[in-house]
Amino acid sequence: MLTIPFIRANSEITIQGLTKKHVANASEIVHQLIAMDDQRKSLLQQAESALEISNAAAKEIGSLMQSGQKELAEVKRAETAALKGTIREKEEAAKAAEKQMLDLLVTLPNLPHSSVPKGKTAEENEVILTWGSLPNMQVDAQPHWDLIKKYDIIDFDLGNKITGAGFPVYKGKGARLQRALINFFLDEAIKVGYYEIQPPILINEDSGFGTGQLPDKEGQMYVTKEEGLFLIPTAEVPITNLYRDVIVNEKELPIKNVGHTPCFRREAGSWGAHVRGLNRLHQFDKIEIVQIHKPETSYQALEEMSLHVQGLLQKLNLHYRVLRLCGGDMGFASALTYDMEVWSGAQNRWLEVSSVSNFETFQANRLKLRTKVDGKSILCHTLNGSALALPRIVAALLENNQGPDGIKIPEILVPYTGFTHIN
RNA sequence: AGAGGGGUGUCCGAGUGGUUUAAGGAGCACGCUUGGAAAGCGUGUGUAGGUCUCAAGCUUACCGAGGGUUCGAAUCCCUUCCCCUCUACCA
Structure with a gap:
């Protein structure tokens, strides 16, 4: 606000x-x-x-x-x-x-940073860098929704039966790959100074307001009937709300937190041709990094977070690009957002896997998250980013690494998975 | 879930309708004192809004949250959240 x-x-x-x-x-x-x-x-x-x-x-x-x-x-x-x-x-x-x-x-969005390009749609986002090169795909390369059936690692039909569309069941090596990615992402964040948080995944209305989901976007969240609690759309909500109504001691800044949670999105009305398989789900796992800064250091932190996310993609050897979102494609609360997209070899398209944003004081004003500088209380800057969301990473890994002897697990993940191939 | 007891400032804690302008203590900050420190003494010590060129000052609200009664509420009433004890249940 x-x-x-x-x-x-x-x-x-x-x-x-x-x-x-x-x-x-x-x-x-x-x-x-x-x-x-x-x-x-x-x-x-x-x-x-x-x-x-x-x-x-x-x-x-x-x-x-x-x-x-x-x-x-x-x-x-x-x-x-x-x-x-x-x-x-x-x-x-x-x-x-x-x-x-x-x-x-409260209906007004945050003001964009001066570097944000003009423009209305995703086509007008600015590509600021591309890393790696197109994977060598065999002619008969299959999209991930076929691969998961072939190797029986992710089951949408079972999910349909027990819950509904968009709630896949991960099985065997599919489940272990999930667990490996979660641990890998958490460990990488902890290595560079993030503090791990395991928050509740249901939140109250005040928390929804604090980070900007409420009022307005309640249609995107699941709600419990009796208590009126919301299932979180991202760990950003509980982890940032930890600091609601808090005056943080200047010495404790910056704060760097990381957390893994499932995320729940109703995605009402957004289903269509491009959302097959793992491309868009109602429930998925994500590791989120959250930082709280004094105003003068927040943009430096944004760059650092972007590099951290890129480092993860490089370690997984995924061809990716970084976008600076234009004014029309940015989120409501953000002042500057970088999106990271990985190349999906069999779908022949980019898939968004991370979004890293500086909210400046927009969330802090709602949260009443302040610090004291020279005896005066000022609003902090809040930032967050996905590091990373799993499903599209899994989609890209499956598609890009498929071969005659199955799907090759990136070397860095093998200590986490305990196997080298899915076959 | 049932019964009972609680929630007061940075912390502890007094306070059941009117100099409460929230006592007292601790902590913290600054000053005096000291060779230096401790002790001692003194002063200060929240948040948000309004007024103001700035500061000071003045002013309003805030005793878990929201509403009510009253000329006047931390105190009485209602609603609600949270904590503790016992019982029940349970992983």
Whole structure:
């Protein structure tokens, strides 16, 4: 969430930023917000000055009662009783004005970083680097949805039976490959200083608000019927919310956390030709890295996180590219996002496997996540990234490494899997 | 899940309708003292909003959260969350 003082002081920058993110009527909205804030302030002042009078009178009545001057106290009481209505009225009006303003404010996305390219669709994302080269594919190379059947390692039909579409069952070497990837990714993160967290995978409404899923995107999350808890769409939500309503000691920054969780996405309405097999699921596993920084170090951290993710892909010897997302393709809360895509040899297309973002103060403002610098409390910057999401990595590994003697496991994973081939 | 007891500032802890402007203690910071330190003494010590050119000051809210009663609520009432003890259940 953007802050009102920022918007007031930088209304032109705000309008330009929102326009880059393709918010319609940005200028109108910004001016409306400022007017609403003026209204809120004025009402608040009126309520507070009435309260001040009433507080003073109450105190006076108190001391009159104590000294036995009951009659004088009664007179005073009758006088102040009349104030009650005014106070209530003004307070309610101020609260309503504030709510109206916040309701509008929460609908605004974060402002993009200056390096974010203009553009509306995924085609306009900027490719900033490509690593490796196209895998040598045999002529009859099969897509992963055929390979998983051939080797009986991932079973969609069983998933359909026990749950529904998009909930695969991993079996035998398929299950062990999952476990190997999870441990590999966690170990690599821990090696470079991340602290492992195992969070709950159900979260409450406050947490959903804190990281920007609520209000608005509840349609993308599963909810429990009795408690109204949400199944997490990513570990970002619980791990970042660990710091909700926290003033972090400056010395503890930066904070670097990593966690593995299953992720649940309803993906309502997004099924189609390009989402076969492991390309898009309702439940999948992901290792997420989360960092909390002082403002001046967050962009350096973003680059470091991007390099960490790239290092994982290089160790797995996957041909990949890095994109800088354009204004229209970026997430709601992000100021700058890099997407990593791996080449899927049999589908002949790039698959997004990671998204690394700096949210600057956007989440921190919702979370009330602050630190103190020179005695003043300031909002922290939050960042996160997938390092990595499993299904599309599995898809690419299966497709790119298939051969006559089965699927070759990348060397670095063999100590984790305990086998060299799936066959 | 049932019965009972709780939730107060950085921490401990007092406080059941009116100088509470949240006592007292500890911690922390600064100062005095000291050869240096400790002890001692003194001062300060939260968050958010408003007012203000800045600062100071003034002011409003905050005693788990939300609502209510009252001229006045940490204190009374309602709702809700969390913690502890016992019982039940369970991995």
